[in-house]
Amino acid sequence: MASTALPQTMKSLLQASRKGTEVISITSPIPTPTHPDDVLIRVHTAAPCAGELLWAVNFPDSVPADKEMVPCQDLAGTVVKAPAGSKFAEGDRVYCRIEANRAGAAREYALARTTELAKIPASLGWIEAAATPLSALTAYQAVFDQGGLDPAALHGDEAARAKNGAKRVLVTGAGGGVGSWVVQLSSLAGAKAVVAVCGGKEKIESVTKLGATEVVDYTKTSIEAWAAEDPAAREVDLVIEMVGGKTLSGCWHAVKNGGDIIAINTPPEYGKPEGLKKELGKGLFFIVKPLGSNLEEIGQLIDAGKVRPVVDSVWTFDEFEKAFARLDSGHAKGKVIIKISEEADK
Numbered sequence: 001m002a003s004t005a006l007p008q009t010m011k012s013l014l015q016a017s018r019k020g021t022e023v024i025s026i027t028s029p030i031p032t033p034t035h036p037d038d039v040l041i042r043v044h045t046a047a048p049c050a051g052e053l054l055w056a057v058n059f060p061d062s063v064p065a066d067k068e069m070v071p072c073q074d075l076a077g078t079v080v081k082a083p084a085g086s087k088f089a090e091g092d093r094v095y096c097r098i099e100a101n102r103a104g105a106a107r108e109y110a111l112a113r114t115t116e117l118a119k120i121p122a123s124l125g126w127i128e129a130a131a132t133p134l135s136a137l138t139a140y141q142a143v144f145d146q147g148g149l150d151p152a153a154l155h156g157d158e159a160a161r162a163k164n165g166a167k168r169v170l171v172t173g174a175g176g177g178v179g180s181w182v183v184q185l186s187s188l189a190g191a192k193a194v195v196a197v198c199g200g201k202e203k204i205e206s207v208t209k210l211g212a213t214e215v216v217d218y219t220k221t222s223i224e225a226w227a228a229e230d231p232a233a234r235e236v237d238l239v240i241e242m243v244g245g246k247t248l249s250g251c252w253h254a255v256k257n258g259g260d261i262i263a264i265n266t267p268p269e270y271g272k273p274e275g276l277k278k279e280l281g282k283g284l285f286f287i288v289k290p291l292g293s294n295l296e297e298i299g300q301l302i303d304a305g306k307v308r309p310v311v312d313s314v315w316t317f318d319e320f321e322k323a324f325a326r327l328d329s330g331h332a333k334g335k336v337i338i339k340i341s342e343e344a345d346k
């Protein structure tokens with residue numbers, strides 16, 4: 001049982017309708033654990049994901065009709081009540097990605113499952129902690145589980161590093177939430193090259209600091225034109241793609257015949273240019289799994305100073321409309337964070 005009395009109600013954000021993108025502020029009862037693995041958390045910071053207000057329309061299978069439409073599936077907060085025998089206890093600093101089929105975290109109290117949670121690395125405050133789960137998990141699973149780089153290299157395995165060292169990796173959206181992690185993890189794992197596709201001087205400087213070895217400024221050239229200048233040297237073994245449209249099509253020109261495109265925005269086959277005679281080894285769209293176990297590993301890398309979340313901007317609870325507008329601009333340079341409690345700045 002929680003040792004401090006809980007309020008009856010809390011402030012919360014809510015997506016006003018499944019078919020629209022309007023977000024409103026409401027007062028609602030605090031949630032009650034109903035699943036044996038539910039952990040009740042006092043939320044300090046939460047983060048929205050690009051495009052999340054369209055999931056109910058675009059991915060209806062992932063958003064059940066009875067979902068309470070609270071946005072922001074990423075949180076950092078303090079455990080209030082955990083199931084008996086759980087590895088989490090009242091007062092633990094935790095962070096996680098809540099699966100998209102359940103209510104999110106843009107409210108003072110939220111429920112997450114034990115399998116989703118990990119303790120926050122000691123070197124992160126509440127703001128950077130909320131900037132981590134979705135982006136880092138997606139990047140980790142894209143680069144290692146789906147993209148085939150060997151994660152043992154992250155922990156000094158030289159054979160794994162040598163294997164990864166044979167692969168050129170290209171990432172689109174490289175200056176954004178997920179992309180900034182793909183750049184860091186691919187670089188840390190010893191990829192032969194990390195080609196970052198992003199726009200503008202500030203983003204170029206940022207991705208270069210994170211470990212990009214080559215940069216394609218999409219505001220000055222297309223990926224297709226860049227690859228065509230020297231295909232033998234520039235084509236890549238693995239693409240991690242998160243922009244879709246012309247960017248995805250350009251990636252087909254930049255990947256080697258038999259190379260892989262791992263996508264998180266649009267299935268790769270939708271972007272194949274007409275008439276292009278090239279086959280992929282692996283062309284895959286996947287949805288991130290909210291695994292606390294992956295977050296624990298990422299947390300170790302963070303505390304070792306090897307990787308870091310990138311924060312675009314921080315907004316108060318009352319500024320939530322500005323936070324969503326910033327995300328909708330499509331040009332965030334890292335994560336957009338909403339402060340939920342007064343402890344968020346600590």
Ligand SMILES: NC(=O)c1ccc[n+]([C@@H]2O[C@H](COP(=O)([O-])OP(=O)(O)OC[C@H]3O[C@@H](n4cnc5c(N)ncnc54)[C@H](OP(=O)(O)O)[C@@H]3O)[C@@H](O)[C@H]2O)c1
Nearest residue numbers: 050051173175176177178198199242264286287288331332
């Ligand atoms: N399938 C999944 O499980 C999963 C998980 C997480 C995210 N996603 C999706 O992945 C996408 C990226 O998410 P995010 O959180 O990283 O978004 P984000 O933080 O908004 O970043 C998107 C980045 O894309 C860049 N960009 C825009 N147009 C571009 C172009 N033509 N070429 C290269 N970069 C371009 C933007 O940078 P500039 O300012 O340089 O344009 C921005 O930094 C979203 O569509 C999101 O919904 C899917």
